Amino acid sequence: AQSVTQLGSHVSVSEGALVLLRCNYSSSVPPYLFWYVQYPNQGLQLLLKYTSAATLVKGINGFEAEFKKSETSFHLTKPSAHMSDAAEYFCAVSDWRAAGNKLTFGGGTRVLVKP
């Protein structure tokens, strides 16, 4: 079984400050890991994914995440927050052996950006 824990259901950052969202996973097999963003009343948009290639993954909108196997973590960062980054962020894991990417999501972290 796989699981994802996102530390902090809410994060508040100032515009221009570092954004750091924490994600820890549990998986009995090498995982595929994903970060999705959800804006109000919308579906999920993929920010970035890790699929066993480079451990530092760059995504859209200036976000990046680093896969650390020893820490079972996949934290998401952005050096400088923008007002448009205010949204909910979800970390997810899937089993690379299973066709179709069945995703197990964390509970989400809502980001508030202060001017």
Place this chain on the structure above:
Amino acid sequence: ETGVTQSPTHLIKTRGQQVTLRCSSQSGHNTVSWYQQALGQGPQFIFQYYREEENGRGNFPPRFSGLQFPNYSSELNVNALELDDSALYLCASSLAVQALSTEAFFGQGTRLTVV
């Protein structure tokens, strides 16, 4: 914006009724997954359809059922609606070739309210 479309966008039903939600997958995709996202939570995997067959199911009762059509579009049916079924229902499509899959692309969801 993805090519995954869901209908309707909003729906209000009465407890005990039945509902059908629809999803049109992205062109070229052969796999559709359905997720339930309760308010303030991460999405939960309901089931997945691959080439018109169910390909995995989450921890949901049998009154949640689905179909996938030859054009790879899909329906989610929920019978005997309960108040706790109120949620955002997300459809995601991907392309699965043997054991490999592209990432999942999500629609904007259907907001179901059960009263």
